[in-house]
Amino acid sequence: MWRRLQTLQRLTHRYHGTPFQRQRGSSNCNYGNRALSSKPESGVPYKTLKSDKKTAPKxxxxxxxxxxxxxxxxxxxTLYHLTKLGVTNAVLLERDQLTAGTTWHTAGLVWRLRPSDIExxxxxxxxxxxxxxLEEETGVVPGWIENGGLFIASTKERLDEYKRLGTIGKVYGVESYVLSPKETKDLYPLMNVDDLYGTLYSPGDGVIDPAGYCTALSRAATRAGAKVITDCPVTGIQVGIDDFGVKRVQGVETEFGSIKAPIVVNCSGVWSPHIGKMADVSVPLVAMHHAYVxxxxxxxxxxxPNVRDHDASVYLKLQGDALSVGGYESNPVFWMTCDSRQFSIESFTPDHKPLMGESPELRGFYLGCGYNSSGMMLGGGCGKELAHWVVHGRPELDMYSYDIR
Ligand SMILES: Cc1cc2nc3c(=O)[nH]c(=O)nc-3n(C[C@H](O)[C@H](O)[C@H](O)COP(=O)(O)OP(=O)(O)OC[C@H]3O[C@@H](n4cnc5c(N)ncnc54)[C@H](O)[C@@H]3O)c2cc1C
Structure with a gap:
């Protein structure tokens, strides 16, 4: 795989001089145009609209x-799917803007094949x-691009695994093809296939745009009656003991007052342990730096097509006429103080499965976090399952491996 990357690197170098622009979920990261702080911007001798925003009464x-x-x-x-189940008196609180956490800089890859039927x-x-x-329902384009996906096998064992994936997929109507190195070269002429054993090609894979996707979901939900309140950090969780001596969530506190609610869903990404701590609930995830170029x-x-090499632990996402290349390192850098506002890195769990469902420590307090770099592609389905869990006490699919209990 690295030889393939080097080939690409050489190509970029040859045509443009500089090999890569480096980006990383750390302090040197470009945060785009989202509001960074409530302080006046340095070097500007007057208050800006940005700095007024957080102090506006809500x-x-x-x-x-x-x-x-x-x-x-x-x-x-989750909000969108709650409204689909008739729960319209629902409120989403976001301390910044929608997508301001990890979601805004996702690669947005959506594969169709994973090694479990539920997934x-x-x-x-x-x-x-x-x-x-979503587009038909809201008029907002979620930015779906269907350019296909290619999984690379460098060994016979890996190709056998991909054949199994293809077989599971068949049951669910997922079109896929096992390709030889030559067929792979025909499909992807720039790829060096000399060290390939074969590939699995799934033409229906693609990518989404996180901003369009979240805007569409929230627009549909607010049209149905739900509320989305941004720039509103949650500062505390209210907990009480009911008549049967059971600990139950009672609501949340914010900088602008409190909201009484029998159900609170913690979807705060890498900050979920911090929110959990407010309610004495443990949320077993850690944040790690994620590098991409x-x-x-x-x-x-x-x-x-987008490319995933599971042996090299690398993905190559098509970005117009360039590539976004990211990977997972065997010696990752942990970020331990994830209550910080300044970082939006990705969260990982011990068994590499998300944390979902009602916390065993606190009735009415649900988790929807720990997505291990799959929170976009799993977001639609997991939000649907979480909403069903909240309303009916159980998910529709067998979510055993994601269940926090
Ligand atoms: C570089 C990169 C590439 C990725 N590529 C992919 C990919 O190709 N495909 C894929 O499926 N996944 C990918 N992921 C992972 C995916 O982006 C994440 O799993 C997903 O965005 C997580 O969404 P979330 O809603 O759980 O968390 P977040 O997007 O972090 O949302 C949590 C929100 O909670 C808010 N919050 C925190 N504290 C409070 C508080 N006290 N009060 C109110 N609000 C609060 C935050 O501001 C934030 O907006 C990638 C991630 C990265 C970093």
């Missing part, structure tokens, strides 16, 4: 049936949502 409801904390991929999807179903639902539903223009890369 009207928040005194009570709700459900409060969701966090306006990223998972929070927005294939979750992915199928996500694709259906962004491809067939965006190449300059690469001639001939347009319309190529």
């Amino acid at each position: 009207v928040i409801p005194q009570e709700a049936d459900v409060v969701i904390i966090g306006g990223g991929s998972i929070g927005c999807s 294939v179903e979750l992915l199928n639902y996500m694709r259906h949502l962004v491809r067939d539903v 965006v190449t300059e223009r690469i001639e001939g890369i347009q319309n190529m």
